[in-house]
Amino acid sequence: TLTTLDIGNNNISDEGAKAIAEALKTNQTLTALYMYDNKISSEGAKAIAEALKTNQTLTTLDIRGNNISDEGAKAIAEALETISVDKVSKDELQFLSVKMMEQFAF
Structure with missing residues (x-):
């Protein structure tokens, strides 16, 4: 059973992020997802966010080093407010503005 998926630094872009997001909606085993440095923009991030709302198993998400806007x-x-992802640090969400960091108080 796959519990960790590390696809970091593979340039999957938004298209790949959307495919992963679709899989996350039904996946019941994955606990850690590493998608760092993949040229994902806000479009891909929104797809991942939508999937996180239904995924109940993911506890680690690494999306640092992408092109995600505020x-x-x-x-x-x-999405993180509604689930139990507990290992998303400020460093991994480095693209957040200071105001957003304060608002969501990670």
């Missing part, structure tokens, strides 16, 4: 970061942050 809009995508906000979508991720809002």
Whole structure:
């Protein structure tokens, strides 16, 4: 059973992020997802955020080093409020503005 998926630094871009997001909606075993340095923009981040709202198993998410704007970061942050992802640090969400960091108080 796959519990950790590390696809960091593979340039999957938004298309790949959307595919992963679709899989996350039904996956019941994955606990850690590493998607760092993949040229994901806010479009891909929003797809991941939507999937996080239904996924109940993921506890670690690494999306640092992507091209995610505040809009995508906000979508991720809002999704994190509704689930039990507990290993998303400020460093991994480095793209968040200071105001957003304070608002969501990671």
